[in-house]
Each structure stands twice: as structure tokens, then as C-alpha cells.
């Protein structure tokens with residue numbers, strides 16, 4: 402029987418303190434970190450509703466137990482024990498994104514040695530950045546729609562499989578040919594890896610909350626937002642309608658890039674490996690912040 406008198410609580414507390422070892426601090430810190438990440442994941446996804454449902458089921462289980470409702474408590478117990486599997490299936494995209502995010506964090510990259518030496522990056526990407534900037538300016542002037550994905554730590558094999566492998570050295574002529582209307586590869590996105598045009602005509606994922614996005618944005622811009630939400634890729638869009646150059650990073654689309662601003666951003670992001678946009682651009686759409694506002 403549990404005695405909850407103040408003396409019993411104090412005794413229990415003192416016995417915990419007496420047996421506390423330095424390793425327990427690490428134990429507590431890890432548990433705190435896991436709980437913090439879970440709460441963050443729940444806040445940022447539709448998991449919040451599910452957690453409310455689980456609390457409802459747990460409360461129902463204890464009430465039915467207390468009232469000795471055998472069948473109801475048996476059914477609730479079985480439902481709850483299957484809950485873990487259901488959560489994994491229902492939240493597969495969110496769990497996957499969270500694990501990918503952990504893997505591409507600075508700690509994860511260092512831990513698994515995935516970082517690429519900066520000289521190597523410069524060698525591979527400097528001519529590619531030139532080609533992207535030159536091409537975007539030309540495509541913009543002729544109002545030719547374009548979608549260019551720069552792959553970073555997260556591999557985009559799933560999207561690459563939907564397109565056609567090219568392995569081409571980037572240049573404004575090659576980009577011009579790919580995106581020229583009515584040619585076989587103009588539809589879809591180009592994916593670049595290690596400074597090379599790896600594939601063209603690739604299909605990109607939709608944003609998680611398509612309905613919350615500015616209605617003025619068409620499918621090309623939405624695909625750019627979706628791809629940048631699902632990975633750490635930089636996605637460059639040239640609008641067929643207005644010729645405007647936009648960039649999506651981390652689910653946020655920023656617009657009105659000139660050649661110089663685009664070059665600055667790409668150098669900053671790719672060569673200096675910045676994870677956030679560092680030039681002062683007005684955000685047209687912020688999927689995460691907008692989502693949070695709507696969910697409040």
C-alpha cells in the first residue's frame with residue numbers, strides 16, 4: 402500500500418538522492434531530450450489530435466476498470482496495445498522526416514562522417530552555381546518555367562527515380578534545352594547532385610498542408626515548397642507566368658531574386674553550408690509559421 406504522508410514522500414525523495422549516481426544525470430538528460438523532441442513533433446504535426454484521442458482512451462480504460470466493466474476495459478486494453486503499431490503506420494511520414502532531420506543535424510553529420518570537405522564542394526559547385534544563375538536569368542527573361550533542385554545531405558533517390566537520368570554538366574545551354582517548352586524533359590524538375598545535373602523531368606512531392614498555401618501559387622511553386630519541406634534541398638523556381646525567380650528552403654518560399662542575390666544565396670547555402678536564408682528577403686509564404694498560427 403502506498404503511503405502518501407509528507408514523511409513518506411520525504412523518505413522516498415531522500416532514498417532516491419542517496420542512490421543517485423553521476424550516470425543518472427545522463428539518463429535524465431536523455432529522457433528529457435526525448436520527451437522534448439516528442440512534444441515538438443506533436444506540436445508541429447497532426448499528432449496533437451491523436452494524443453488527445455489516446456488520453457481519452459486511457460481515461461476510458463481506467464474508468465471502466467474502476468467501475469468493473471469487464472468487456473469495455475478488455476476492449477480498451479486491446480485497442481491501446483495495438484496503438485503503438487497504429488501510431489507508427491499513421492505517422493510514418495512524420496517519423497521519417499523527424500529521423501531524417503536528426504540525421505542531417507550538425508551532430509548527425511559529424512557522427513556519421515557525412516560532411517564533405519569544403520574545397521571539394523567549391524570545386525564541384527562553383528561552376529554549377531554560375532550555370533544555375535546564368536540560366537535562371539535567361540529563363541526568367543524569356544518567361545520559361547523552370548524547377549531546379551539542389552540536393553544536399555538528404556538523398557533524393559525517390560524523386561530521381563521518377564525522372565530521366567542525364568548526368569550532364571550544367572550550363573545555360575543545357576538548362577535552356579531541358580526547360581524549352583514542348584521538349585520531352587521540360588515538364589517536372591531537374592535534380593542536381595555534386596554540381597552535376599543528375600536527372601530531369603522529376604516529380605516532386607506536394608507540401609504537407611497544401612490547402613494553407615497562398616492560392617495564387619500554382620503547382621510548380623507548391624512542388625518547390627513540398628520538396629524543401631521534405632528535405633534540406635534548395636529549390637529554385639522560375640515562373641512561366643511572370644519570369645520571377647523564387648527559392649524554397651525548409652518549406653519557405655522567398656521571391657524576386659536577381660542574378661546577384663541568387664548567387665549570394667547559393668554560395669552562402671552550398672559553399673558555406675548555411676541552413677537558413679541569410680539575405681533579407683520578404684517571405685511570401687512560411688508553411689511552418691503559417692501552420693502554427695492556424696493551429697493555435
Ligand SMILES: Nc1ncnc2c1ncn2[C@@H]1O[C@H](COP(=O)(O)OP(=O)(O)OP(=O)(O)O)[C@@H](O)[C@H]1O
Nearest residue numbers: 546588589590604605619620621622624640641642
Ligand atoms: N509535383 C511536381 N513536380 C515537378 N514539377 C511540377 C510539379 N507540379 C507542377 N510541376 C511543373 O509545373 C508546371 C505547371 O506549373 P503551373 O503553371 O501550375 O505552376 P505555377 O506555380 O503557377 O508556375 P508558373 O508561374 O510558372 O505558371 C508543370 O507543367 C510541371 O512542369
